[in-house]
Amino acid sequence: MNHIYWPEGYEPGFTENFVSNEVIVAGLSAAQIWPLLAIASNWPSYYANSANIRFYDNAGPELANNVRFYFETFGFPVEARCNEYQAPANGEPGRVAWHGWAGEEGADDRLDVHHAWLVEDLPGGRVRVLTQETQKGKPATDLARTKPNPMLNGHQDWLDGLVQAARNAANAG
Helix, strand or coil, X not given: CCCCCCCCCCCCCCCCEEEEEXXXXXXXXXXXXXXXXXXXXXXXXXXXXXXXXXXXXXCCCECCCCCEEEEEECCEEEEEEEEEEECCECCECEEEEEEEEECXXXXXXXXXXXXXXXXXXXXXXXXXXXXXXXXXXXXXXXXXXXXXXXXXXXXXXXXXXXXXXHHHHHHHC
């Protein structure tokens, strides 16, 4: 199975917080999952913890390399730049990742994250969806100490909603 690519300074274990969530399900493909993830305006339809998604510079609605966008999640207004985008094709997994930030640089409430997704077909008609996020800053330290972990649980909700939305779309079509 494939793994997430980490930019320097965001490797798990070297940041204040890290969460990893994964599902492997039968009966769906990367091609069925991908549009629900890659088109950010779809997120609120299956993940209640995302809102007010908008793009800058006439970009969107699909994420792409270097595209700037904004969304709200976990009570944070997040500015983001997509820094990895590869749709699944020819046996290669889909990959999308962004650097997100909230707060002014250098401020005590500054949060920086690298949120990455990997969507890959597996043998036997299965798909694997992996999402991992590293976080830096005091808010990340606070989130890491919170029990239950809101990031771990929130990202699991995102995965579960994504899979259910893909199943619903497959059954409707």
